[in-house]
Amino acid sequence: MDDWWNTRTRLWSAVAAVGGLGLAVGLELIDEPDITLVELLLELLKSLPIVITCVGMVLLFQLTRRQRVEHLALLQGLDEARQQGERWRADSHLLLNGLSEAIDLQFRRWSLTEAERQVAMLLLKGLSSKEIAVMRQSSERTVREQARAVYAKAGLSGRAALSAYFLEDLLAPSAQGVR
Incomplete structure (x- = not known):
């Protein structure tokens, strides 16, 4: 609370508080110049809700202003992140292509059929056999058989070996030297 207070x-x-009370006292003294202190205090108590409302409005305006500044900062941060993402996609587009x-050239070297190449690419993307079957509108058994054919033609032991074949050298070594 101290942050915005x-x-x-x-x-x-x-x-706002002093001004509201001063205005109430001034108006009361103008309206009734011979008012007693007790009557003046009672009138001030009647005007207390107005003073509290004025203070509340000041606090509300300050809070609203603060939230607007934070909102604009968030929008600016989001815009910067979007621009960085666009730059990254543009920079990496050629590399990804x-x-x-x-990868496709290696699939051809392994003499994979078109169906096997599609299955192998989807396996590399991390899809399950069931997901690949749904995408390719085939049975899960067919996908598993095509995956086995890919592994056999490539001389690999399975999905992890297929992923490692293409990705191992792409990943930079960590700070601890683990590859």
Whole structure:
């Protein structure tokens, strides 16, 4: 709460409170110049809701202003993140296309059929046999058989070996030297 309850907010709240009470006293003295102190205090109590409302409005305006500044900062941050994402996609587009072409070339070297190439690519993307079957409108058994054919033609032991074949050298070594 101290974060937005800064000196300026306290000052404006005090100005609103003192101004509201001063206005109420001034109007009461103008209306009835011979008023007693007790009557004046009772009249001030009647005007207390107005003063509290004025203070509340000052606090509300300050909070709204603060939220607007934070909102604009968030929008700016989102815009910067979007621009960075667009730059990354543009920079990596050529690399990704080259990688796809290199993978497809290796699939051809292994003499994979078109169906086996599709299954192998979807396996590399991390889809399950069931998901691949749904996408290709075939049975899960057919997908598993095509996957086995891919592994056999490539001389690999399974899905992990297929992924490692293409991805192992793409990943940079960690700071600890683990590859």
